[in-house]
Amino acid sequence: MAERDEGTLGMLMDDLILVSVDDHVVEPPDMFKNHTPAKWRDQMPKSIKGPAGNDVWVFEGNQIPNIGLNAVAGRPPEDYNMDVTSYDQIRRGTYDIHQRVRDMNVNGVLGSMCFPSFPQFTGQLFSRTQDKELGLAALRAYNDWHIDEWCGSYPGRFIPLALPPIWDPELMAAEVRRIAAKGVHAITFSEDPTRLKYPSLHSEHWDPFYKACVENNVVICLHIGSSSYIPTYEDAPFDVTITMTPMNLFETAANLIWSPVLKRFPTIQFALSEGGIGWLPYFLERIDYVYERHRFWTHQDFGDELPSQRARKHFTFCFIDDKYGIEARKHIGVDNITWECDYPHSDSAWPTAPEAVMKHFDDSVTDSEINKMTHLNAMRIFNYDPFKHIPRDQATVGALRASASDVTTSGIY
């Protein structure tokens, strides 16, 4: 448990500095143009117009649904389930980097880590290629576009996040080294690889990947849905699925805390992306309880630590809107909590994320705690220093919003 925080009280919303560790990019149609070796130019995924004006990706002769088109930013909630099929029906900030930064500004958000859309959270698309050389070329082109073009266009505004070639742990390790050399400290992986027909998180199969991440200070980001699994139930209202999805990461955390992986790699780092934080006081108490009652026959051994302490060493959590989790922050660990915006998905409060997060910071939350949860933890965990590029006084909600007074926040822009 962190020491009682000595920070002062009374921060204003305009003085917040917001770094979001989970947003989403809808890949623009021309994303492969500048990043493809000549050899593969004709085989890269292509965004094409279908007969009904719909946009789809085509890769190895297959049409791939453009799942990014479910972006709802700018749309009223009544329309969240409308059948969107083309770029011209979604907000430009979802796929256009210049408009994205303007949408961040109007929302007071300084920094953002963007998860992929059409390749799926851990690049499942590339792993399904018939020609694995092509798969690797496309994945590398994707990473280069993401790092150099998407994030690179606005230094200090993004935490780059790479995709791994999950079909080969040695290639994964090589990609970790390659992206780390470009200054990247985050890579996605699957919350449950068995659902993708790979060995489990526990398996030594992944050790080359884990080892490369540890050696290069790369955090493994496990996003809900990165197992291509969303809980669905026979004839249940869809609200059940929405309610349940964060529990994917409860399950992932339960697997990892008892896993030999943490023993083989004592400094490995996992971020549980879009999992929320309100369940963590229970989870952390539960793992200590299981340890105290059952270790005698399950033969777990955490030395002079408790599982909850170990969890705080290895896991980072993030919240969008967890009033209760913030209230219970001392049971979670204030140093382990980061914030996310989830732009442009339907759980996002964009363009009023500052208002949404501020309402959880009552008088008991000190400025120092607020700063940790809104940006300092994310900066430490992901080796991210926006202030090298942007003076602190231009990085606040108030300053960013002042720079974006011309941005229209309803509609597709």
Added chain:
Amino acid sequence: MAERDEGTLGMLMDDLILVSVDDHVVEPPDMFKNHTPAKWRDQMPKSIKGPAGNDVWVFEGNQIPNIGLNAVAGRPPEDYNMDVTSYDQIRRGTYDIHQRVRDMNVNGVLGSMCFPSFPQFTGQLFSRTQDKELGLAALRAYNDWHIDEWCGSYPGRFIPLALPPIWDPELMAAEVRRIAAKGVHAITFSEDPTRLKYPSLHSEHWDPFYKACVENNVVICLHIGSSSYIPTYEDAPFDVTITMTPMNLFETAANLIWSPVLKRFPTIQFALSEGGIGWLPYFLERIDYVYERHRFWTHQDFGDELPSQRARKHFTFCFIDDKYGIEARKHIGVDNITWECDYPHSDSAWPTAPEAVMKHFDDSVTDSEINKMTHLNAMRIFNYDPFKHIPRDQATVGALRASASDVTTSGIY
């Protein structure tokens, strides 16, 4: 949210009154003797000795594992996974009603609701019979034994709990009426009938059963594992499964809160048995969040209520050892929290349950809150009045323990 409680502070452990809404009975070998119609006498399940001295149940020619034999009360934790195969290796209080009451006394427990062992939590065994008339006869014999003999031997000490014939909703309704006429107000059901190859909890298929429960003030008790499903993971340490099992009921609660069942039966009552409570502040906040953000397109409508308020009307929760849940009780609803001992399973603190529960009641918990959580809520919810039979001053931890000073608490007794 309940009003701020005005109760006084400073209750002593010996003054607690403990009613456990989740314990387990290991059915004794002679349980069918007094409760079987002559017609079926030869066909009832029989407990027999195998060649290696092991005890098994035989029914319709099949051997049924005696799962109750995993009872660990009295055994040291190092032996929790030992392969126990016969009655003479387990504590007598697990299957002998007289010794059971002595084990309750030495543990300071006044009242107990006992879930079944070999027929499984919702009588799955009886539903698998070839001859469904035989299945129904055995189920009714089981209920009669449980109500009249097990619970009936010690008036005021047990909350009787019936099993339903899940293969036929009309028979379920008839059994609800039959057991209600015997004064029973609790029946088990499955946390997820689809895993048992039946229609989901949402289905109108179950309406006759639901209707009978509502009309007869019978609470539907959903125990973890009552879907015959325990979460297991490829090559994961078993600790993962232990950590995850309460989440079965998170899933059940998520299904029920959005279910048309609550709309069809506005007074129906569910008890989530052995689910713990520490996850509820998050769950209740999550369902309100899902409602506020998504109801415009999922078309949920709770009128002038929030889902969290509705949940408190329909659901009862229970805890064994949830320090955090007790601290967060006002976020859960103090009137919805009951206590359980889980004797004789490995999560039970027997014979030191009073010490285990008392350590969660710090100075902020009022006597009135303690009394609600330890017994008053259970009495209200299950229409159970032990004080008709036992004076209040003889019902406390101190009084019960004083009556059991001769009970040996280690070993099989």
